[in-house]
Amino acid sequence: MAASAEVLSQAFTLGYTYTRSTGPIVGQFLTSLRNRKMVGIKASDGKVLMPPVEFDPVSAAALTEFVDLPDSGVVKTWCWVSHPRKAHPSDKPFAWAMIQLDGADTPMLHWVDAGEEVAMSTGMRVKVRWAEETKGLMGDVNGFVPDAMALLGDLKPNDATDTITGMEAPIYLTYNFTAGKATAQYLHSIKKGQLVGQRCPNCRNVYIPPRGSCAACGVPTVEEVVLGNKATVESFTIVYIPIPGNPIKPPYVIANLVLDGANLSFLHLLSECKNEDVRIGMRVEAVWKPEEEWGYAMENIRYFKPIDEPDMAFSEIGKLIDEGK
Amino acid sequence: MRDVAIVAFAQSNCQRDAGAQNEVELIMPVLQEVYKQAGITNAQDVDFTCSGSCDYQQGAAFAFVAGVDALGAVPPIKESHVEMDAAWALYEAWLKIQMGHAESALLYGFGKSSPGELPIVLSQQLDPYYLAPLWVDSIAFAAMQARTMLDSGAITELDMAEVVARSRNNALSNPYAQLKSDGDAASLLDEPMYMSPLRRHDCCPISDGACAMIICTVEKAEEWGKPYAVIKGIDHRIETHHIGSRDLSRSVSTEIAGKAAGVASGPVDVAELYAPFSHQEIILKQALGLSDDTVINPSGGVLAGNVMMASGLSRVGEVAMRIIRGEAKRGVAHATSGPCLQQNLVTVLEAK
Numbered sequence: 117m118a119a120s121a122e123v124l125s126q127a128f129t130l131g132y133t134y135t136r137s138t139g140p141i142v143g144q145f146l147t148s149l150r151n152r153k154m155v156g157i158k159a160s161d162g163k164v165l166m167p168p169v170e171f172d173p174v175s176a177a178a179l180t181e182f183v184d185l186p187d188s189g190v191v192k193t194w195c196w197v198s199h200p201r202k203a204h205p206s207d208k209p210f211a212w213a214m215i216q217l218d219g220a221d222t223p224m225l226h227w228v229d230a231g232e233e234v235a236m237s238t239g240m241r242v243k244v245r246w247a248e249e250t251k252g253l254m255g256d257v258n259g260f261v262p263d264a265m266a267l268l269g270d271l272k273p274n275d276a277t278d279t280i281t282g283m284e285a286p287i288y289l290t291y292n293f294t295a296g297k298a299t300a301q302y303l304h305s306i307k308k309g310q311l312v313g314q315r316c317p318n319c320r321n322v323y324i325p326p327r328g329s330c331a332a333c334g335v336p337t338v339e340e341v342v343l344g345n346k347a348t349v350e351s352f353t354i355v356y357i358p359i360p361g362n363p364i365k366p367p368y369v370i371a372n373l374v375l376d377g378a379n380l381s382f383l384h385l386l387s388e389c390k391n392e393d394v395r396i397g398m399r400v401e402a403v404w405k406p407e408e409e410w411g412y413a414m415e416n417i418r419y420f421k422p423i424d425e426p427d428m429a430f431s432e433i434g435k436l437i438d439e440g441k
Numbered sequence: 442m443r444d445v446a447i448v449a450f451a452q453s454n455c456q457r458d459a460g461a462q463n464e465v466e467l468i469m470p471v472l473q474e475v476y477k478q479a480g481i482t483n484a485q486d487v488d489f490t491c492s493g494s495c496d497y498q499q500g501a502a503f504a505f506v507a508g509v510d511a512l513g514a515v516p517p518i519k520e521s522h523v524e525m526d527a528a529w530a531l532y533e534a535w536l537k538i539q540m541g542h543a544e545s546a547l548l549y550g551f552g553k554s555s556p557g558e559l560p561i562v563l564s565q566q567l568d569p570y571y572l573a574p575l576w577v578d579s580i581a582f583a584a585m586q587a588r589t590m591l592d593s594g595a596i597t598e599l600d601m602a603e604v605v606a607r608s609r610n611n612a613l614s615n616p617y618a619q620l621k622s623d624g625d626a627a628s629l630l631d632e633p634m635y636m637s638p639l640r641r642h643d644c645c646p647i648s649d650g651a652c653a654m655i656i657c658t659v660e661k662a663e664e665w666g667k668p669y670a671v672i673k674g675i676d677h678r679i680e681t682h683h684i685g686s687r688d689l690s691r692s693v694s695t696e697i698a699g700k701a702a703g704v705a706s707g708p709v710d711v712a713e714l715y716a717p718f719s720h721q722e723i724i725l726k727q728a729l730g731l732s733d734d735t736v737i738n739p740s741g742g743v744l745a746g747n748v749m750m751a752s753g754l755s756r757v758g759e760v761a762m763r764i765i766r767g768e769a770k771r772g773v774a775h776a777t778s779g780p781c782l783q784q785n786l787v788t789v790l791e792a793k
Contacts, residue, residue: 123461130500142570165686167571173681193592193689195584196637203561203576212581214685222685225577233637238592254574285574287565291500291556296463327510329465334483334513336469 124295132287141170146280150252154185156220163221187244189217196233211236229259252280298328303412315339320437321379345402347373348428350381354391374434388421397427446662446669449478450758452652455619455746458555459649464504467551468511471653479655484512488543490520491534493527493550494750528753528776528786545657550751553649582780583718584639586689602626604719605642612741619746645717645747652751670764670790674702677786695728695785702787709735710769713756715777757788764792
């Protein structure tokens, strides 16, 4: 995590690892692509739509009649990408284009490998460059190329005979997440081994981790409150299910803990106790990692452990308002 | 249809990177500002709250729920959210008032696009089988739309540059704008191509920010004793996701929405059009049948600052505030979503 005086940020990648079901129309189109064949679909008015859609864009009628199309056509419009992005299908400059295949009445989007921008023009003829291996995805078309370009690829046949009903469609998006102002202050404190919350100027409740607002009153929170290491179990669960990527071996206890002086719980682990002894109202204390391992994270606290103090009454947990000064 | 009053509007600065501000910290200042304008304390004082945002922009799951922390939702409030520009939150609240289910509503929109690669994030709103897997970005479709118009002779590159120059000139008097300058169109044409035929300035900037608005029945506005502008008509339409079936040189959905909202039933003094790309302002002006007498995008529009999920509601707010200040009697606000102006919302506003 990068830290400047105020701003804390961290790059992360979100993955949406979806498999999508295609339905019969898209599935048929992708099956044809896998066989290096183009198919459109006949619309209510007899026009041929490309790529095929399930329902007519105007009449909304279900469409069923596929039409074989050649793998060449005309560029209707295009733009030039001089600096491709990492996610783009080509790492050298290329054109996005709306290409109307011969016999189709609507253009489809794909990319054209024309080498340089001067080789592109509206109305130019292009043809499909099939991928050497096909999978039943839009990428089976390895871009279009100008008609005159000779294609020398070694096209491996695809022997699959099943009709495609699903497709892998993983999506990965990378972000640089920035902690909010209140969160950043909280993380700077925890890096120094201190738990610091914020007090609502209105209802006087203390929140940790703070969010910069009182969710109940809808007002900004500014006043900082240094809290100690002792807490009370507000609720808990014993986890028996192994969670992928989680190094902790089940069964273990996760608890909602309310720090002394705070009014809202947070989640943390409970350890150094028998799982079956854990109960609501139990008094616990933070066990910190060695100082040299402290970072900008709640994991600076390894877990909470029971302490020898009488249980707190359920009605009092998180309800005590310490007026502060 | 019953008239609905806009009594308050506030917007944050359009910033390229809001840095260490989370959604709550972005929203809260504009909420406090509209509460002050309307003379109320918090969201408890209105009947309904609706917001517009999209978690994909900042890559934070349930950021739209976290945003509720700004409201003061104890005891519980009636609250809703659209994964769209907050202009559509206005539409939902307007319907609630039409149905008699609310007399007043708080609306807000926020967007933090800086953490991600926005054009690539937006590529994933497209058809998940045919388009998203190619990662074709939002700028590419706009660029192909512009070329369609240039090829047909409907517009010239100078026409596009003139839109940009006027936008940046107008933005000089807009304290919230991100891009402003006193340059002229001819010098913009000297700039290199970005995604040909678009130059960088033909594209809206990426901005972080928020806006908020309070609407209510006219009776309620009179009771509160606040000045207001009146929503006389509002309508939204969407075009097919099969982009090859669309006529990209027109905005058919804006034409229909403009008619339904009653744009043509009086003179239009001012119009704020959500045109993220310069040529789209020309398409929209045509689709709404606006004459040269209408002042278009006096704020500079979104070419001067584009907070995705808030800028549509801000178009409405910009027109409303001009009417409230007495600078205009009748105006049109437009919001858009999707590639090449796929979905469009048109609002007609008048002085009380």
